[in-house]
Amino acid sequence: GEIFDKEIYQDNSIPGVVTGLAWTSVGGEILFVEASLSKGKGKLTLSGQLGDVMKESAMTALSYLKTKSDKLGIDYRVFDHYDLHIHVPAGAVPKDGPSAGITMLTAMASAFTQRKVKAKLAMTGEITLRGKVMPVGGIKEKILAAKRAGIKEIILCKNNQRDIEEIDTEYIKGLNFHFVDKVEEVLALALLKTKVDEPMQFTFPKEHGKEA
Amino acid sequence: GEIFDKEIYQDNSIPGVVTGLAWTSVGGEILFVEASLSKGKGKLTLSGQLGDVMKESAMTALSYLKTKSDKLGIDYRVFDHYDLHIHVPAGAVPKDGPSAGITMLTAMASAFTQRKVKAKLAMTGEITLRGKVMPVGGIKEKILAAKRAGIKEIILCKNNQRDIEEIDTEYIKGLNFHFVDKVEEVLALALLKTKVDEPMQFTFPKEHGKEA
Amino acid sequence: GEIFDKEIYQDNSIPGVVTGLAWTSVGGEILFVEASLSKGKGKLTLSGQLGDVMKESAMTALSYLKTKSDKLGIDYRVFDHYDLHIHVPAGAVPKDGPSAGITMLTAMASAFTQRKVKAKLAMTGEITLRGKVMPVGGIKEKILAAKRAGIKEIILCKNNQRDIEEIDTEYIKGLNFHFVDKVEEVLALALLKTKVDEPMQFTFPKEHGKEA
Amino acid sequence: GEIFDKEIYQDNSIPGVVTGLAWTSVGGEILFVEASLSKGKGKLTLSGQLGDVMKESAMTALSYLKTKSDKLGIDYRVFDHYDLHIHVPAGAVPKDGPSAGITMLTAMASAFTQRKVKAKLAMTGEITLRGKVMPVGGIKEKILAAKRAGIKEIILCKNNQRDIEEIDTEYIKGLNFHFVDKVEEVLALALLKTKVDEPMQFTFPKEHGKEA
Amino acid sequence: GEIFDKEIYQDNSIPGVVTGLAWTSVGGEILFVEASLSKGKGKLTLSGQLGDVMKESAMTALSYLKTKSDKLGIDYRVFDHYDLHIHVPAGAVPKDGPSAGITMLTAMASAFTQRKVKAKLAMTGEITLRGKVMPVGGIKEKILAAKRAGIKEIILCKNNQRDIEEIDTEYIKGLNFHFVDKVEEVLALALLKTKVDEPMQFTFPKEHGKEA
Amino acid sequence: GEIFDKEIYQDNSIPGVVTGLAWTSVGGEILFVEASLSKGKGKLTLSGQLGDVMKESAMTALSYLKTKSDKLGIDYRVFDHYDLHIHVPAGAVPKDGPSAGITMLTAMASAFTQRKVKAKLAMTGEITLRGKVMPVGGIKEKILAAKRAGIKEIILCKNNQRDIEEIDTEYIKGLNFHFVDKVEEVLALALLKTKVDEPMQFTFPKEHGKEA
Ligand SMILES: [Ca+2]
Numbered sequence A, B, C, D, E, F: 001g002e003i004f005d006k007e008i009y010q011d012n013s014i015p016g017v018v019t020g021l022a023w024t025s026v027g028g029e030i031l032f033v034e035a036s037l038s039k040g041k042g043k044l045t046l047s048g049q050l051g052d053v054m055k056e057s058a059m060t061a062l063s064y065l066k067t068k069s070d071k072l073g074i075d076y077r078v079f080d081h082y083d084l085h086i087h088v089p090a091g092a093v094p095k096d097g098p099s100a101g102i103t104m105l106t107a108m109a110s111a112f113t114q115r116k117v118k119a120k121l122a123m124t125g126e127i128t129l130r131g132k133v134m135p136v137g138g139i140k141e142k143i144l145a146a147k148r149a150g151i152k153e154i155i156l157c158k159n160n161q162r163d164i165e166e167i168d169t170e171y172i173k174g175l176n177f178h179f180v181d182k183v184e185e186v187l188a189l190a191l192l193k194t195k196v197d198e199p200m201q202f203t204f205p206k207e208h209g210k211e212a
């Protein structure tokens, strides 16, 4: 009956890795969204047997980051001169749905900024293109899985607060919840100001044209 | 039985977001069409589990705007040097049909002009490539959903006026209707003269060739 | 039972819009083929839920116009530096078959030349790549629909003349028929010498190479 | 039961049009392969509801002509700077099989050389990439259809000679047969030395590089 | 029950044509793999209704030749400035499986080097990317077909030697077998040192960059 | 019942060839992952009837190597100016699943560095994008197949150590196991410091731009 292995939280030393929460027919699980960059031409690669909805979430997250690059302190040339790969282990397990939206967006933002992700943090929530965070299902099962995996802080949509209030308090003891409306709040909570050790140094070809 | 969450109207501070009206087997709903631009090469990305007909509506809307860019005061270079993403939440809900045509077109026009969308306005109607607005179905249910969501003004095709006349007046009290024939009328009604706060500043690479 | 709305003829003020005749299980209908141009790189976009055969008709029409551009007075650079979009409303109604061939070709020719289309004219007929016009089916139903919609002149293939001769004369009173063999005849009949009001002004990048 | 109209032979004034022979469940038919060129980048477009095998025949014919361009007196730049469209009416009739190989190859060769195709000539035969002509089926039915359509000369593979010998001589009176092994023989028989009236004048961009 | 015609061996005057052995439900057959080059950009075209496995064999053969171009005396620029087409007649007969691997590789090598293929030679065997030859099935039927077609020499994988030893010697009288492990052995046996008559003269655009 | 031939370990003289372990319905097998490079533009070709999950593993392996190229001593220009082909014989046997992840990654790394692969070594394990090695199934059957094939050393994920402990020691006598967590450990174990004989000499076009 096991679909994902029983994962436990791992350290936050690597940029672009963010802990999400999945809900399967046999209960909640944590999963890791992995984002990595390599020199290229702006190609987006998605792997981990992601379904259509989840692929669209990734595309939406990337568009959001591009539109907001100035505010987020991302050098726009990274989008043009690096390829982005998003992988969600385990590689053979089909995954779908919009609830990894904020997790994928945060993983991408960490990769593009090389900022560290807060330790022992997990999150689940749909994103929209204008940066709204929307509620998702399976909250109780996801929360139990997060606690079991050693998570201490959880980011959810404000509209999921009612789901938390229905859980017996003993089950959520020691968990710190953040209820948010907007993607900006997610990034402010999840990304530390400090960069990871040995951050990637982006280099760009010399531009030939000038802006008019 | 719920397909879309029961959405309520939201503010008009963000460019490229326009309220549409959907008709499902369980009644009417409002939906938000989100359009955003990021530096690129003129690519169109569509997400939100849109069906073939709805994707073609988006392509038709974009072609219309390109053909009419001069009249609409859009610098044509934006089409070549920015990518356009259209997303329609909720991300996991399949959507199809031509009735979001004017909504998608207005969202795109707001993104390309950075003009504010009129507050508390919703719309539904098919577009054609030459800028005609065509009638759509499910009017009664859509109107009730709009009122429930706090909408005050609604744009419809002239050929849908008969559908409004068949609704009990008490249900539509407080709603202001605009019946239109042409896309120009939709844009004149929906787009304010003022730009959004902090409008996006478009930049372009220096052109090398000259026009002959 | 209605598939297309009961359309009526509309004015000929817009370039690239030509009235065709469709035949469905519930009778004849008129339809509008819309062709529009926008600055681009020669891409062809087709929308309106067109089937394979109809898409191939559009491709054949475009190839014919390219091959004959000199005779038709079309600056070849338009094919390389503008995108062409063909849309056939209603957007949600699947359409197929070769009988819109001459209609699509005429719509494209009007868009490329900005010449006005003759008023109150409709047409139906298959095209081949060498410019032959071929007969199509459903003539009686199409003619009745054309008359109902206010059409005064109709272009058909010579091989469809027998179909007209079998219709009671009272049904076709007031209709003027043109039976043709070749695409050149269609264009000579359908395109006026005068350009539309405010014709599109084509501009081209300066060419760098010379012809050898 | 009719699949193709009962076509009759037409004149040979247009380059790129060659008469082929088809075999359907209801008998033989003639068909016209139409090849046309327009300025472009070497794209091949195929239309007429052609199946996979027939599309591969077209690709094989084109590769053969490219490899043999020197011997055939074709300026190689035509392959790079013109697009080739092959259409086989009627547009709505699905067609497949390898037997139009020599017909498509001859149509292309006529288009690329602008040489006239011999009058009242039809042909049927598979080609291979090295220029071999291979036998095809349905010979008797095809021959009867050719005669009915006014054809006077027919090109067939040598291995189809036995099929002709089994037909009553009265049915083939007045028909002149050419049995061939190689594509070169087909072209020698089918293409006249004279060019069509008003042949297309190919123009090419000035080349920048030199050959080493 | 006939699938391939009963082919007989043909001459070796044309570069890029190599005789393979196929195994069908009705016995063995010989087949011809045809490889041809034409000026282009390194595109690979495959025709003859080849299945996935056979297409992958062709891709593997091409990669092998590219990697080993220095040893094989192939000017690498041919891969970049010529297109390669592989066709396997008969065009309408679906073919699949890995056993044409060495045949396709030898045909390509002959085309790229313009070296003559040894007369009256046939071969069957799978290739791997590192140049290993692997055994294939249907050996007895293939050998009988080869003999019937006039073949005198046959190349097989060493692991297929046991299959030959099980055939009655009278059936294989007059056949000369070569059992090989590696692709290099195949090419050494199959390609003559002499070039074909009138070999193709490769020309290349002048290179602009230098190698660093 | 045989799916793969009963392969035996082969020498390590060729770069880019690594021994993996497969698990089929009829037992374990060894397989060879072959990676080869040829001058090109950074294209990835996969062959050997690989399923979706296995293709994604290859893409993940390649992204990992690109991101870590500095640490691994790979000149990044190889990714841009060479094409990579991965083939897994036997060509007709469908293969899928994530367990060849570390094998494909090691084969690629050997090709890109031209370093020799350790002799008589086999491996099985899933990779993630951040370089984690994950456990896989069928360990007992795979180990028996490895021993039968002459393998002496085996790399597995640490989480597969329990599977080894459950195997009777007599079956694994003479096998040396390495249990790892990270891709770095795999590469450190599998790639020798020495290059293969006659390593490929990478050449690159002269760069025109400078890095800013
Ligand atoms: Ca797991």
Ligand SMILES: [Ca+2]
Pocket (backbone or CB within 6 Å): A051, A052, A053
């Ligand atoms: Ca789906």
Ligand SMILES: [Ca+2]
Pocket (backbone or CB within 6 Å): B004, B005, B006, B007, B089, B090
């Ligand atoms: Ca909602």
Ligand SMILES: [Ca+2]
Pocket (backbone or CB within 6 Å): B051, B052, B053
């Ligand atoms: Ca559809």
Ligand SMILES: [Ca+2]
Pocket (backbone or CB within 6 Å): C004, C005, C006, C007, C089, C090
């Ligand atoms: Ca209508």
Ligand SMILES: [Ca+2]
Pocket (backbone or CB within 6 Å): C051, C052, C053
């Ligand atoms: Ca179809």
Ligand SMILES: [Ca+2]
Pocket (backbone or CB within 6 Å): D004, D005, D006, D007, D089, D090
């Ligand atoms: Ca016909």
Ligand SMILES: [Ca+2]
Pocket (backbone or CB within 6 Å): D051, D052, D053
């Ligand atoms: Ca097929």
Ligand SMILES: [Ca+2]
Pocket (backbone or CB within 6 Å): E004, E005, E006, E007, E089, E090
């Ligand atoms: Ca044959």
Ligand SMILES: [Ca+2]
Pocket (backbone or CB within 6 Å): E051, E052, E053
């Ligand atoms: Ca297959």
Ligand SMILES: [Ca+2]
Pocket (backbone or CB within 6 Å): F004, F005, F006, F007, F089, F090
């Ligand atoms: Ca094997």
Ligand SMILES: [Ca+2]
Pocket (backbone or CB within 6 Å): F051, F052, F053
């Ligand atoms: Ca799959």
